[in-house]
Amino acid sequence: AATAPRIPSTRLALHHFDTSYSLHLGALWPSVRAGLLCEQKYGALLNNFAAAGHVPEELELLNATDFISEVLQKVQQWQRGAAVGEAATGCQEGSSESRTGMQADMVAQAEMFPPPCASISSKIKCYTFPRGDITRFRPARPDGLGLLDYYLMDAASLLPVLALDVQPDDFVLDLCAAPGGKTLALLQTGLCGYLAANDVSISRTKRLYQILQSYVPKDVRDTVSVTSYDGRDWDQVKGGTFHKVLVDVPCTTDRHSAMEEDNNIFHKRRTKERQILPMLQLQLLMAGILAARPGGAVVYSTCSLSPLQNECVVE
Numbered sequence: 001a002a003t004a005p006r007i008p009s010t011r012l013a014l015h016h017f018d019t020s021y022s023l024h025l026g027a028l029w030p031s032v033r034a035g036l037l038c039e040q041k042y043g044a045l046l047n048n049f050a051a052a053g054h055v056p057e058e059l060e061l062l063n064a065t066d067f068i069s070e071v072l073q074k075v076q077q078w079q080r081g082a083a084v085g086e087a088a089t090g091c092q093e094g095s096s097e098s099r100t101g102m103q104a105d106m107v108a109q110a111e112m113f114p115p116p117c118a119s120i121s122s123k124i125k126c127y128t129f130p131r132g133d134i135t136r137f138r139p140a141r142p143d144g145l146g147l148l149d150y151y152l153m154d155a156a157s158l159l160p161v162l163a164l165d166v167q168p169d170d171f172v173l174d175l176c177a178a179p180g181g182k183t184l185a186l187l188q189t190g191l192c193g194y195l196a197a198n199d200v201s202i203s204r205t206k207r208l209y210q211i212l213q214s215y216v217p218k219d220v221r222d223t224v225s226v227t228s229y230d231g232r233d234w235d236q237v238k239g240g241t242f243h244k245v246l247v248d249v250p251c252t253t254d255r256h257s258a259m260e261e262d263n264n265i266f267h268k269r270r271t272k273e274r275q276i277l278p279m280l281q282l283q284l285l286m287a288g289i290l291a292a293r294p295g296g297a298v299v300y301s302t303c304s305l306s307p308l309q310n311e312c313v314v315e
Helices: 009-037 055-061 067-090 096-112 155-164 181-188 202-215 254-259 268-275 277-291
Strands: 043-046 126-128 150-153 170-174 192-198 224-227 242-248 292-301
Touching: 009 254, 043 055, 043 155, 043 181, 055 126, 067 126, 067 155, 126 155, 150 155, 150 181, 155 181, 155 242, 155 292, 170 181, 181 192, 181 202, 181 242, 202 224, 242 277, 268 277, 277 292
Parallel strands: 170 192, 170 242, 192 224, 242 292
Antiparallel strands: 043 126, 043 150
């Protein structure tokens, strides 16, 4: 009997996304779909440990900009605008002098209380090219001590790190750390009192070691604890210890699934693994919560648009 031709994993993934995400995202799905199928654009995370003071100017000459500082400026402008709007609404019946006074007070108050993440976003810098600009960054170069000047990564991967809002001397856990981009970004803040980077995969943990070796000086590397525990059991190792916990869980990794056959979770032989992902994600999130000390913060993140892997897990 003739064997039916194998359907490519990428086609299975895209069919699944078309079926589920079109319902979830509605009219937004066509543009999101186009984005998934476009060539990936990277951001350049500057390495604060390297002697690379010339790199920002070099990148700016190529029309790249630090997207984090841009976003921070926009948020601050929005805060001032919102404060002024609230003041105007609250003072419609007051005199013009009282309105002006209250508006000034609220603008000053907005400036006194910057948005969350301002403390670390001033230390983390990630350059990106404008929308529509397909320029590629050159490969990273070593400084005199062999440390590479920047790390190429999906700029959106920095958002969970910014949301974690690390404060000085925080004990931080990166529960699913490999391949290491977010761990490196956490170190760029210069604020971690202690950083634990864990990943259940020994092979992926080796990649994490390589990144630390290439970007971080030895005295800083020695302060990072790299382990290969099953993250679901972390509370049995160091429960209730950390001020901040990042739980960036394994997921369907939508862009990779739609574009790459290699190691694709939509391959027929990985069907069961894909189906149990939400349960694995929930177990990892629970372990992350138990690893946090009272009053601590946990950030949960994925590389997927799936509600089953995002909202449903958290709820």
